[in-house]
Amino acid sequence: MSVVNYTRTLQKVILNIGPRCYHRWVTTASVALRIRDSKQNFRCRLWCGLLTPVHYQYSTEGNTSKVPSVATWEPVLENQLPPAKQVPADLVDKLERLALVDFPNQEGLVCLKKAIRFADQLHVVDTEGVDPMDSVLENRALYLREDAVAEGDCADRLLQLSKDTVEEYFVAPPGNIPLPGREEC
Amino acid sequence: FIQRLLRIEVSLALKEGRISPTELCRKCLNRIKKTHHLNAYITVSEELALKQAHEAESRLSKGVSKGPLDGIPFAVKDNFCTENIKTTCASNMLKDYTPPYNATVVQKLLDQGAVLMGKTNLDEFAMGSGSTDSAFGPVRNPWSYEAAYREKSGADPDADWVIAGGSSGGSAAAVASLTSFFSLGSDTGGSTRNPGALCGVVALKPTYGLVSRHGLIPLVNSMDVPGIITRSVHDAATVLGVLQGHDVKDSTTVTDHPTPLTGLPDDFDPRNIRVGIPKEYHGPGLSQETLAQWSRVADMFEQAGFQVEQVSLPHTQHSIVCYHVLCHAEVASNMARFDGLEYGHRSDVSSSTEAMYAATRHGGFNDVVRGRILSGNYFLLKQNYEHYFVKAQQVRRLINEDFRRVFGSGVDVLLTPTTLSDAMRHTDFVQEDNRTRSAQEDIFTQPANMAGLPAVSVPTALSSRGLPIGLQLIGPAFQDRSLLTVAQWIEQKVGFAPIRYHGDAGEGEIRVDVLPSTPTVWEKNYLIPC
Numbered sequence: 119m120s121v122v123n124y125t126r127t128l129q130k131v132i133l134n135i136g137p138r139c140y141h142r143w144v145t146t147a148s149v150a151l152r153i154r155d156s157k158q159n160f161r162c163r164l165w166c167g168l169l170t171p172v173h174y175q176y177s178t179e180g181n182t183s184k185v186p187s188v189a190t191w192e193p194v195l196e197n198q199l200p201p202a203k204q205v206p207a208d209l210v211d212k213l214e215r216l217a218l219v220d221f222p223n224q225e226g227l228v229c230l231k232k233a234i235r236f237a238d239q240l241h242v243v244d245t246e247g248v249d250p251m252d253s254v255l256e257n258r259a260l261y262l263r264e265d266a267v268a269e270g271d272c273a274d275r276l277l278q279l280s281k282d283t284v285e286e287y288f289v290a291p292p293g294n295i296p297l298p299g300r301e302e303c
Numbered sequence: 304f305i306q307r308l309l310r311i312e313v314s315l316a317l318k319e320g321r322i323s324p325t326e327l328c329r330k331c332l333n334r335i336k337k338t339h340h341l342n343a344y345i346t347v348s349e350e351l352a353l354k355q356a357h358e359a360e361s362r363l364s365k366g367v368s369k370g371p372l373d374g375i376p377f378a379v380k381d382n383f384c385t386e387n388i389k390t391t392c393a394s395n396m397l398k399d400y401t402p403p404y405n406a407t408v409v410q411k412l413l414d415q416g417a418v419l420m421g422k423t424n425l426d427e428f429a430m431g432s433g434s435t436d437s438a439f440g441p442v443r444n445p446w447s448y449e450a451a452y453r454e455k456s457g458a459d460p461d462a463d464w465v466i467a468g469g470s471s472g473g474s475a476a477a478v479a480s481l482t483s484f485f486s487l488g489s490d491t492g493g494s495t496r497n498p499g500a501l502c503g504v505v506a507l508k509p510t511y512g513l514v515s516r517h518g519l520i521p522l523v524n525s526m527d528v529p530g531i532i533t534r535s536v537h538d539a540a541t542v543l544g545v546l547q548g549h550d551v552k553d554s555t556t557v558t559d560h561p562t563p564l565t566g567l568p569d570d571f572d573p574r575n576i577r578v579g580i581p582k583e584y585h586g587p588g589l590s591q592e593t594l595a596q597w598s599r600v601a602d603m604f605e606q607a608g609f610q611v612e613q614v615s616l617p618h619t620q621h622s623i624v625c626y627h628v629l630c631h632a633e634v635a636s637n638m639a640r641f642d643g644l645e646y647g648h649r650s651d652v653s654s655s656t657e658a659m660y661a662a663t664r665h666g667g668f669n670d671v672v673r674g675r676i677l678s679g680n681y682f683l684l685k686q687n688y689e690h691y692f693v694k695a696q697q698v699r700r701l702i703n704e705d706f707r708r709v710f711g712s713g714v715d716v717l718l719t720p721t722t723l724s725d726a727m728r729h730t731d732f733v734q735e736d737n738r739t740r741s742a743q744e745d746i747f748t749q750p751a752n753m754a755g756l757p758a759v760s761v762p763t764a765l766s767s768r769g770l771p772i773g774l775q776l777i778g779p780a781f782q783d784r785s786l787l788t789v790a791q792w793i794e795q796k797v798g799f800a801p802i803r804y805h806g807d808a809g810e811g812e813i814r815v816d817v818l819p820s821t822p823t824v825w826e827k828n829y830l831i832p833c
Contacts, residue, residue: 237682
């Protein structure tokens with residue numbers, strides 16, 4: 119069998135085993151072959167040469183890949199962050215009145231503090247003189263269509279979606295009554 | 304088997320009459336019933352699907368096809384409004400909500416004759432990175448039940464099933480488990496690409512402003528984009544060609560968009576394309592296998608003649624924190640519409656409006672959503688506005704500038720990992736809370752959302768546990784076509800084998816002869832020619 123055919127069969131076998139085994143096998147083989155190099159005939163050298171480029175395609179160790187082999191992030195240390203913000207009880211009440219999610223218990227507070235601490239990492243970035251960005255389409259003019267009625271007249275369908283309606287009105291409980299505070303609960 | 308075919312092959316088969324749309328629809332519906340344990344669907348629109356399939360059949364018999372998607376089954380994530388079909392966002396708040404209109408993207412697909420299979424499961428209101436926080440139960444990754452996972456990791460699928468990724472986990476699971484040929488997801492911080500990578504399917508996030516968001520229940524208005532999940536890059540390009548375009552009902556869609564894609568060029572000279580490898584995308588926690596795949600594809604590019612270079616996006620590390628603040632702030636604003644008055648869940652408390660709102664929102668939202676609303680309101684308080692929200696907006700501009708600088712220097716596409724590793728087991732995933740997991744899983748995907756750039760995740764190989772690993776390509780704004788061309792090149796070269804369908808014997812499968820067998824991809828490219 120010619121060297122090329124033999125190599126092709128060998129590759130099929132090895133590539134089926136898996137890249138890791140292949141890498142190890144080829145490394146061992148090429149080392150063994152190199153040791154015998156002084157006695158090599160042309161066929162063995164050709165085989166080495168043919169295998170090496172294929173080896174290069176599959177191994178990830180010691181190659182010239184542009185992919186960094188170690189993580190490149192710089193850890194953000196606790197002392198780089200601003201001091202941890204306190205969340206006093208009245209602030210929690212205020213947040214609750216704004217958010218209206220009924221979450222003023224201990225669990226909610228813990229969650230909030232973690233979120234705030236995570237967000238504090240923003241302050242290691244220097245943003246001196248940088249404009250805030252509202253939208254990625256900020257350089258385009260907003261499309262405005264003609265101020266003409268295009269659709270509508272679907273009051274019935276929309277009212278059906280609500281649980282409590284009277285004629286054409288959505289029914290709401292009495293307003294202007296503040297939420298009870300934490301002491302009153 | 305018919306369902307393993309790609310959409311383009313099925314479309315051809317439908318046109319040539321080798322299979323009828325009704326038959327195809329029935330097979331997909333049966334498949335949905337068989338894969339019920341995956342919990343990928345919240346609502347299956349069986350009657351509507353069959354009706355649409357009949358209509359497609361009559362159209363095809365007359366020879367008047369509506370387009371390349373006529374008669375093709377698809378699924379939609381449950382935060383897109385669909386007329387007369389329950390749209391829940393996987394939340395108690397909208398559990399019984401039936402919208403009176405179709406989202407623009409859904410309407411466009413229905414106008415093309417595609418057949419809607421159902422609404423898929425997701426994380427509640429698209430907040431999460433595992434599809435585990437749904438009011439209807441978590442989504443299981445179809446690969447948990449494949450032979451590869453069982454054999455390589457010795458796991459019992461029912462106890463050790465892996466997550467599908469989030470938040471469009473149901474959509475990705477639906478496509479991966481062969482119940483639909485493509486599906487719509489939504490991508491705010493990687494919500495389409497993350498499950499796409501973990502479920503081994505192609506997941507595209509188009510440029511912000513290219514596809515209409517009308518009808519997509521919003522999470523973060525400045526970052527949301529409807530995502531497309533398919534089994535091949537060519538299908539993704541076809542669907543994007545149908546969906547892109549200006550919509551008068553969405554003022555954030557652009558009017559000067561590029562011409563719709565009608566296909567991807569097969570021949571291009573790799574030597575003209577510069578691929579950037581951003582060094583900051585080797586973040587902490589990146590698994591060795593994903594790193595190996597990343598290196599492998601980078602080397603593949605280099606071997607083929609692409610110009611590969613390392614680039615730097617210095618603010619990548621802070622992108623996730625910036626996303627965290629902006630996301631919470633916009634969520635606090637967007638979730639304010641759910642008060643129980645006009646639609647959705649309403650509590651019985653009626654002592655005052657405020658009390659009713661609070662009780663409704665407590666009952667309607669889960670802890671994740673409520674936590675985000677609370678912290679979002681904190682960041683938007685007058686005393687904190689400059690300190691957190693405006694600061695985050697400034698960092699967003701820096702991130703945008705990073706990308707602009709890199710693409711401006713002539714780089715055509717960036718190659719990065721999509722996720723830190725292959726899919727985690729559900730039991731391991733829920734050890735940490737949703738916020739921590741999102742902060743870990745979204746690190747590579749959300750910078751593209753911050754800058755509004757198109758990005759696609761392509762599956763490359765199976766890990767040592769038998770689960771898919773995907774890589775992400777990011778392109779310049781509105782260059783979706785070029786991005787997909789490069790993605791298609793990778794897809795052809797890596798030869799990723801999708802899920803094998805364990806056929807249902809005795810169902811009378813229709814055999815469809817596809818392409819004649821060609822030498823496998825690696826044989827063509829890696830063996831030395833004689």
